[in-house]
Amino acid sequence: MPELPPLFLLGLWRSGTTLLHGLLGALPTFVTPRGWQCFRPATLRLTPPPRHGMSVPRPMDGGRIETMGPQEDEFALLLLGEQSLYRGFLDPRRLSELTPLLFGADDTSFGRPLSAFIAAVAAGAPARPLLKSPNHLFRAAALSTIFPGHLSIVTVRDPAETYWSTLRMWSTMTRYHGLWVAPEHEISRFVVRALSAGANHLVELCGTRPVAVIRFEALIRDPVTVVLRTLSLLGIAHGPDAAPRLRAAAARLRVVPRTEPRPVPPEAEAACAQLAEAQQVLLAGH
Numbered sequence: 001m002p003e004l005p006p007l008f009l010l011g012l013w014r015s016g017t018t019l020l021h022g023l024l025g026a027l028p029t030f031v032t033p034r035g036w037q038c039f040r041p042a043t044l045r046l047t048p049p050p051r052h053g054m055s056v057p058r059p060m061d062g063g064r065i066e067t068m069g070p071q072e073d074e075f076a077l078l079l080l081g082e083q084s085l086y087r088g089f090l091d092p093r094r095l096s097e098l099t100p101l102l103f104g105a106d107d108t109s110f111g112r113p114l115s116a117f118i119a120a121v122a123a124g125a126p127a128r129p130l131l132k133s134p135n136h137l138f139r140a141a142a143l144s145t146i147f148p149g150h151l152s153i154v155t156v157r158d159p160a161e162t163y164w165s166t167l168r169m170w171s172t173m174t175r176y177h178g179l180w181v182a183p184e185h186e187i188s189r190f191v192v193r194a195l196s197a198g199a200n201h202l203v204e205l206c207g208t209r210p211v212a213v214i215r216f217e218a219l220i221r222d223p224v225t226v227v228l229r230t231l232s233l234l235g236i237a238h239g240p241d242a243a244p245r246l247r248a249a250a251a252r253l254r255v256v257p258r259t260e261p262r263p264v265p266p267e268a269e270a271a272c273a274q275l276a277e278a279q280q281v282l283l284a285g286h
Contacts, residue, residue: 004127004128004129005128005129005147005148005149005150005151006118006128006129006130006131006147006150006151007024007030007128007129007130007131007150007151007152007153007234007236008131008132008136008143008147008150008151008152008153009021009024009130009131009132009133009152009153009155010134010136010137010140010152010153010154010155010205011134011137011154011155011156011157012134012137012157012162012166012194012195012198012275013134013162013165013166013169013170013194014157014161014162014165014166014169015134015155015156015157015162015216016155016157016214016216016219016220017132017133017134017155018063018072018132019219019220019223019253020132020153020155020214020219020227021070021072021130021132022069022070022249022253023223023227023246023249023250023253024070024130024227025069025070025130025249026245026246026248026249027238027239027242027245027246028127028239029127029128029231029236029237029238029239029242030127030128030129030130031121031122031125031127031128031129031130032070032121032129032130032131032132033070033071033072033073033076033117033118033121033131034049034067034068034069034070034071034121035065035066035067035068035069035070035071036049036050036067036068037071037076037117037120037121038071038072038073038075038076038079039071039075039076039079041076041077041079041080041117041120042079042080044117044120044121045120045123049068050067052067053066053067053068054066054067055067055069059172059173059176059177060168060169060172060173061169061254062254063253063254064254070130070132072132072133073114073117073118073131073132073133074086074133074135074136076114076117077110077113077114077117080113080117082109082110082113082114083098083101083107083110084101084135085098085101085102085135085138086135088170088174088190089173089174089177089178090177090178090179091178091179091180092174092178092180092181092182092186092187093180093182095182095186095187095190096186096190099190099193101135101138102138102193102194102197102198103138103197103200104138104139104140104141104142104197104200104201104204106141106142107142108142108145108146110139110142111142111145111146111147114146115146115147118131128236137154137198137201137202138197138198138201140152140201140204140205141204151210151211151212151234151236152205152210152211152212153211153212153213153214153230153234154202154205154211154212154213154214154282155213155214155215155216155219156202156213156214156215156216156279156282156283157215157216157217158216158217159195159264159271159272159273159275159276159279160261160262160263160264160272161216161261162195162272162275163191163192163195163264163268163271163272164262164264166191166194166195167187167188167191170187170190170191171184171187174187188265188267188268189267191268192267192268192271193271195268195271195272195274195275196270196271196274196275198275198278199271199274199275199277199278199279200278202275202278202279202281202282203278203281203282205282206281206282206285210234210235211282212230212233212234213282213283214226214230215283223246223250224243224246224247224250227246228242228243228246
């Protein structure tokens with residue numbers, strides 16, 4: 001493993017983790033998995049990078065998936081055969097079976113393949129590993145055991161916006177990749193459970209390890225200032241070229257548009273209220 005412990009970007013889906021990953025991934029302070037690495041995890045040490053990069057739109061929002069761009073390490077775990085919520089993209093019939101993964105079992109078995117993947121990505125790089133996956137929020141307790149001394153940045157967003165945007169994401173991904181059609185009410189039930197479980201994990205993060213919190217709204221309004229301030233809060237040094245690098249990255253990254261305000265359905269009200277309360281507790285402590 002690299003000498004410096006990883007920085008994990010945590011937060012529920014659609015809360016700004018992808019934008020934050022793209023910004024931080026532009027800094028030489030960090031080494032982060034690239035698209036080609038996440039989708040070739042088993043042969044990463046055996047095959048060179050592709051000669052020509054590709055870029056395709058993300059199904060849920062038109063953002064870009066790039067061969068050489070920062071990518072979510074969860075896809076590496078999925079392709080290595082580990083338990084992952086993203087199995088639900090392919091087989092949405094298993095959403096109820098996968099739901100226990102939301103509640104943070106003490107299982108640390110994913111640590112060995114994840115550590116090996118990080119080591120392969122970071123080989124020879126004198127930089128801090130940067131890992132991003134909303135799914136890691138549900139593994140937060142296990143991460144402390146596997147990666148002692150790691151740092152975390154948590155993103156938070158308006159709960160109603162989080163619900164609607166996450167529902168759209170899961171609906172789109174299961175429709176685009178799934179082998180079967182998932183009823184909308186089952187996806188909504190899964191998202192509600194995810195928001196409730198995520199709220200519990202956010203509260204657990206309070207005071208347990210070095211954590212910085214970023215509001216989604218602040219990140220899209222002034223990404224450069226927010227990122228630099230957050231790195232300073234965590235004590236992570238950055239060079240004098242950090243600001244121009246961040247400005248360049250922000251200019252090419254697609255900012256997720258705000259969701260039009262609308263009430264959540266009755267079945268999601270309690271989870272959204274729980275998430276709002278958890279976010280306030282987390283923000284009050286940071």
